[in-house]
Amino acid sequence: MQRLTVLGTGVLGSQIIFQAAYFGKEVVAYDINDEALEKLPARWEYLKPLYIRDLPDATPEKLDAAVARIRATTDLGEALAQAELVIEAVPENLEIKRDTWRRVGELAPETAIFATNSSTLLPSDIAPASGHPERFLALHFANEVWKNNTGEVMGHAGTDPAAFEAVAQFADEIGMVPIRVLKEQPGYVLNSLLVPLLDAASGLLMGGVATPEDIDRTWRIGTGAPLGPFQIFDVIGMMTPYMLNKDSDKPGAREFAEYLKREYIDKGYLGKGSGRGFYTYE
Structure with missing residues (x-):
């Protein structure tokens, strides 16, 4: 599959876009x-030195060529017109994802494969909304995808092998x-291990x-x-x-979400x- 469409250009979406383009794929970046989309050029400039730092074969020329393979649009029909694979990286909210996939299912080519990058939701909860559950599964990336380069592939009972x-x-x-995640598991392998640590x-x-600082140091x-x-x-x-904690029933989760919003998100x-974030970075 050479032609990729990525829905959502946030932290993970932009990384998926750049990583695929770096490895020679033609990528359409869609956002609402x-x-x-105007933030993307600055995002590419942010990622380039990280690739040079972490990947031995990265050169300025290869990175510029990756950017040249990326096209951005707010027109969903245009974004999907030639897609062979569609990867969704929209906010971690079931109804937002279902609504996104309803529209994608109506517009995408009949041969396109659909993949969600959801961190916690199951493919079987989202797949029916696409209208093509047999072509629907999950491809989950870890943050800093060029370096933490696992790609967790997880289908549901109706996914075509x-x-x-x-x-x-x-x-x-x-x-x-x-x-290859062999059965549906909330959180896949990575987040099944990571989320309990973060909750603690x-x-x-x-x-x-x-x-x-002392929790991290410990x-x-x-x-x-x-x-x-x-x-x-x-x-x-x-x-x-x-997003994961604001409506959660887990003890203390909503308080933590309110804390994040008040002390960090509202301040940028x-x-x-x-x-x-919790720390300051150059």
């Missing part, structure tokens, strides 16, 4: 308004390590047990991990944990990509 393998092959072609960290913070020293949980929050960005501190 021009304001979102050929579509599953086509997406696994696509993941391999864009520099991912395909992780937010509980310690909201309970006044320790500061983010985790790094005690386990040898390169990042603590609040450093991970900064990499993920504040909007994802906010959206995480590492914005230059500030």
Whole structure:
């Protein structure tokens, strides 16, 4: 599959777009308004030095060629016209995703394969909205996709095995390590391991047990991990944990979401990509 359309140009969406283009795919970036698309050139300039830092084969010429393979539009029909694969990276809200896929199902080519990048929702909860559940599955990327390069491929009971393998092959072609998730699992493999850590960290913070810095320091020293949980929050960005927690029934989750909004999101501190989250970045 050579022609990719990515729906949503936020932190993960923009990374997926750039990663696919870097590995030679023709990519259409879709978002709902021009304001979102106008931020993309600055995003590419932000990503370029990170690729040079982390990937031995990255050169300015290769990175410029990647940007040249990206086209942006707010016209959904135009975005989907030639798509062989559609990857959705819109906010982590079931109704938003279902509504997006209803429109995609009406406009996309009959042969296009559909993949959600949802971190927590199951493909079977979203697939019927697309009108083509047999061509629907999940392809989940970790943040900083060029470096943390797992591509978790997860279908549902009605996913065509050929579509599953086509997406696994696509993941391999864009520099991912395909992780074949053999049955539906909320959170896939990665987030099934990661979310309990982040929940525990937010509980310690909201309970006044320790500061983010000391919680992170404890985790790094005690386990040898390169990042603590609040450093991970900064990499993920504040909007994802906010969306996941604001309507949650888990004890303390809504309080943590309100804290993130009040102390960080409302002040423009959206995480590492914005230059500030729990920590400050150059």
